[in-house]
Amino acid sequence: METEITSCRTPGDFERGEQDKMIEANLARVGRKILVMSGKGGVGKSTVASYLALLLSRNGKQVGLLDVDLHGPSVGRLMNVKAGFDMGEEGVVRPYRFSENLGIVTLEMILGDRDRAIIWRGPMKISAIRQFISDIYWGDLDYLIVDAPPGTGDEPLTVAQTIPDAEALIVTTPQEISLSDVRKSIDFCRQVDMKILGVVENMSGLLCPHCGEEIPLFGSGGGVKMATTMGIPFLGQIPIDPQMVDAGDRGDLKGLIEKPELTINQAYAMIEDGII
Ligand SMILES: Nc1ncnc2c1ncn2[C@@H]1O[C@H](COP(=O)(O)OP(=O)(O)OP(=O)(O)O)[C@@H](O)[C@H]1O
Numbered sequence: 001m002e003t004e005i006t007s008c009r010t011p012g013d014f015e016r017g018e019q020d021k022m023i024e025a026n027l028a029r030v031g032r033k034i035l036v037m038s039g040k041g042g043v044g045k046s047t048v049a050s051y052l053a054l055l056l057s058r059n060g061k062q063v064g065l066l067d068v069d070l071h072g073p074s075v076g077r078l079m080n081v082k083a084g085f086d087m088g089e090e091g092v093v094r095p096y097r098f099s100e101n102l103g104i105v106t107l108e109m110i111l112g113d114r115d116r117a118i119i120w121r122g123p124m125k126i127s128a129i130r131q132f133i134s135d136i137y138w139g140d141l142d143y144l145i146v147d148a149p150p151g152t153g154d155e156p157l158t159v160a161q162t163i164p165d166a167e168a169l170i171v172t173t174p175q176e177i178s179l180s181d182v183r184k185s186i187d188f189c190r191q192v193d194m195k196i197l198g199v200v201e202n203m204s205g206l207l208c209p210h211c212g213e214e215i216p217l218f219g220s221g222g223g224v225k226m227a228t229t230m231g232i233p234f235l236g237q238i239p240i241d242p243q244m245v246d247a248g249d250r251g252d253l254k255g256l257i258e259k260p261e262l263t264i265n266q267a268y269a270m271i272e273d274g275i276i
């Protein structure tokens with residue numbers, strides 16, 4: 001079902017006090033809130049956010065996955081979200097039900113045309129993100145995982161200001177060009193007083209399908225070095241696996257978690273343990 005965001009209420013307009021109360025009430029029912037972020041684009045934030053949501057929900061946790069990348073949402077495609085909101089009883093809007101334990105919200109669920117560009121300035125983005133939290137019935141969750149766009153702009157800032165106890169999970173790739181941007185994410189967290197859950201190094205080496213030897217495509221070990229230097233926890237390294245690209249493109253990340261023999265799954269299991 002398609003719904004339109006018809007208004008672009010800006011913060012400070014209307015009944016903000018009322019909305020704050022709804023946000024507070026909804027968040028009070030959520031255990032851990034994790035913001036997956038990075039200073040760098042394309043390092044695998046959406047994949048990490050979606051995969052962790054899948055793993056945690058498979059392991060019996062109630063999970064919400066919220067995509068606040070409004071200009072370039074990916075969660076809908078990675079998770080093959082075909083339908084819109086779950087409109088139950090009158091007036092109650094629920095996330096798209098991916099499985100019994102996992103609900104998803106992404107802006108793509110309310111866009112008729114997925115290729116349409118979203119041309120919004122800050123106030124509209126702030127308003128949309130706040131509405132995703134205040135106006136949607138998330139219910140009782142063990143984890144709310146939030147997928148952010150790259151950088152330290154409106155979206156992560158709105159999350160930081162709206163979800164005061166959010167924890168940042170920072171994704172990087174091993175090379176310096178990514179690490180230098182990620183250091184800004186760490187500084188962002190320190191400036192807005194957001195707890196840092198840890199750093200994940202993604203795309204850390206490629207296992208040669210012929211000889212099994214590891215090819216350090218983007219280098220290796222940069223994430224752990226940076227985490228040590230900056231005094232934050234290091235959660236793990238995820239290698240490059242072409243099956244991840246294929247599964248993501250087909251919207252079937254779920255199919256991959258059923259293959260325990262994959263090195264990526266061993267890496268993700270460690271990261272999941274670190275988070276729990
Ligand atoms: N470990 C991995 N091995 C192979 N491919 C991966 C891995 N992690 C992510 N990818 C692929 O890399 C691409 C970018 O991933 P993704 O969209 O998750 O990045 P992102 O950081 O969210 O990007 P953006 O900054 O645009 O939001 C996707 O095609 C995804 O399938």
Ligand SMILES: [Mg+2]
Pocket residue numbers: 045046047069072074147148149
């Ligand atoms: Mg993304």
